[in-house]
Amino acid sequence: MPQLTVIGYPLEFTLSPKIHNIWLNKYKLPCKYLQSSLNDEQFLDFIETKKFADYLGFNVTIPYKEKILKYLDYASQEVIKTGACNTVHIKNGKLYGYNTDYIATRNKLKGIKVNNCLVVGAGGYAKAAIEALCDEIPACNIDLCNRSIKTITNANYIGNINNVAKVYDLIIIAIPRSDTYYQIIEKFQDTKVIDATYAHEDILTKNVLLSGKELLIEQARYAFEIWFNILPEKLDLALL
Template sequence: MYKNFGLIGKPISHSISPKIHNIFLYLNRLNGGYCCFEVEDSQLADIIDLFKKMHFAGFNVTLPYKEIIIDFLDDLDSDAEKIGAVNTVKIKDGKLIGYNTDIFGIRETFKFYNVGLGGKVIVVLGAGGAVRGLLYELKNHDYEKLIIVNRTVEKGFLIAEEFGIKKYTVMDIKSFDYSKKYDIIINGSSAGISGGVVLWDLKADVAFDMQYDLDKKTIFLEKVDCKKGFDGILMLVGQAYKAFCIWNDFDFAIDYNEVIKML
């Protein structure tokens, strides 16, 4: 039986999700394929209808549709409902069920790099959609203090209150103290993206850039003085793995290092 999977978003020409999922298909000896569909807002209903007609097992959702897609779904996983964003949709008996597997990718990243969050001063750069799953995870840990740094302070307070974050403060990029060394700095902002703001001279024991670069250090990690630094590639592979398992109703043993080497 041939299984179809896909990705919707805009833009998606840079996505390596097809390569990741086709590796998973190969490793599990499954006959299938994974394709990208760059769509406009007005085309969402049509592409979903196409997925149903073509008997897709499921599809991923990336920016800017992770929140909008919820209006098209029949049901939501509890994590996706609480996070308010969906990146994975399973099609079962004609029904659309939404999941958020980004949270799994975040947990796998901390586990893989042996990063404990308890008792730490954690800095999160950004207060947009990329950090929703991150804050949802962080609130379950007994950190010492959480500092949210964002261009718009009001947006930082709003997202912290939405997720019931405790022991936190919000600063704009001008008032943040760059001279201090922090336990953990996590970049969930556009810093490092072409045209984005690069924050200079940051210091931390651990630095995590939710963006990734397969060929070299991300621009953000180049600017951080840290003992341990890693980007978001493992998070990407982890969320893809969880999505693949949801679509196919089984788990399989994964070696993250081997999969990343194949990319």
């Protein structure tokens, strides 16, 4: 039986297996979705010794969305643009990389008016969100708040969250739950939010454009389509 998995570290809480196994059962596909918590050494072993040989594909999460790039045999335009990959399809032993975070985020931005956006974080999802903004809303001004400067050139780096003084139409949160996270939620509670993080419960704000769980489901739908050529129906959040 072919397998799918999600790789990341640490992988203490992930809803990806639950989401994909619901769809696998619904469409009666002979496949099982697992989870693989791999430290750096285990990640290299998984890739370099091709322990994925019996897999149909895998999802990639923190901290490997950027590290996986050099091992791909093919990278989609979204991966090339974002510099991050969250979905791999294995065909004839070769790794085909995609970024369904970008696809899900860009689709959600369609028809939304945004003049000024603040992105908090500079990891794999932040890169996907910024590229989605640039492509869907080219005139949007994008400010980037992060602890250190990374190689993101199409946003204005403003440093610490305490430096933020501008009024924004949209906040994109791409950092884990932390003191900074809750500070952002409180500071921008009247602003539309895309929240890339999720835990056992979503933190409610007045204007959630896309919650962490909704984003997870949407990007998973497009990953499932890549693997099986089936775009599954959206899941009720209550199932998670």
